[in-house]
Amino acid sequence: MVNIYSTLVFATTLLSALVGGAPLVETLGRRDYHEVNTNYQAAPRPNTVTVTVTKYINGYPPKYVTKTPEYTSVQPSYTSEQPSYTAAPAGDDWRNQMLAKLNEFRAAVGKKPLTLDTRMNDMAQKHSQYQNSIQQMTHSDSAGGLGQRCSDVDVDWRGVAENVAWNYADVEAVMQGWRNSEGHYHNMIGDYDIVGFGEINKYWTQDFASL
Numbered sequence: 001m002v003n004i005y006s007t008l009v010f011a012t013t014l015l016s017a018l019v020g021g022a023p024l025v026e027t028l029g030r031r032d033y034h035e036v037n038t039n040y041q042a043a044p045r046p047n048t049v050t051v052t053v054t055k056y057i058n059g060y061p062p063k064y065v066t067k068t069p070e071y072t073s074v075q076p077s078y079t080s081e082q083p084s085y086t087a088a089p090a091g092d093d094w095r096n097q098m099l100a101k102l103n104e105f106r107a108a109v110g111k112k113p114l115t116l117d118t119r120m121n122d123m124a125q126k127h128s129q130y131q132n133s134i135q136q137m138t139h140s141d142s143a144g145g146l147g148q149r150c151s152d153v154d155v156d157w158r159g160v161a162e163n164v165a166w167n168y169a170d171v172e173a174v175m176q177g178w179r180n181s182e183g184h185y186h187n188m189i190g191d192y193d194i195v196g197f198g199e200i201n202k203y204w205t206q207d208f209a210s211l
Helices: 002-020 093-108 118-134 146-152 171-179 182-188
Strands: 029-036 052-055 064-067 159-166 194-200 203-210
Touching: 029 182, 093 171, 093 182, 093 194, 118 146, 118 159, 118 194, 118 203, 146 159, 146 203, 159 171, 159 182, 171 182, 182 203
Parallel strands: none
Antiparallel strands: 029 159, 052 064, 159 203, 194 203
């Protein structure tokens, strides 16, 4: 009888701890976000031709009409000037590690590698610092939305995206966490050109931009 009573008391205590007590394991968090610049206007191109394609589905009348991008009939001109963005310093080991892993994911699905951009690094780092200051994982920022933050650092963007995470111990862990999440993974293999990373006290940020 004593053994049965002791078992019931133990079970009741355990149930109370699970329902009302602190989590038994440390929490990990992830969030993703993307935005399109509806005000973006590409520079005019000479001798352009616009082609309209009508798509038929199963023999029915056209459901919609789409337009292909404008193509130029002249060869693009190239210069020897370097891009306006620069790579992260060689000593920035964790960022280089994250970039290598990111481009490994992209190569596996046939996507071009991204370039680490110092402007995007600064922006991502400030966002990680903001999250740390409010002790909350978020895409909101006192400096404005993601698109506004990109514009403020002189990135002429067409599309932007952001991944944030909290409480992952290192680059390998947070990259695997994002890889296992559909929305974050789509951002990492999306059609972007440059990227920046930030981290403080396990608040991680990845910012992407297409130019």
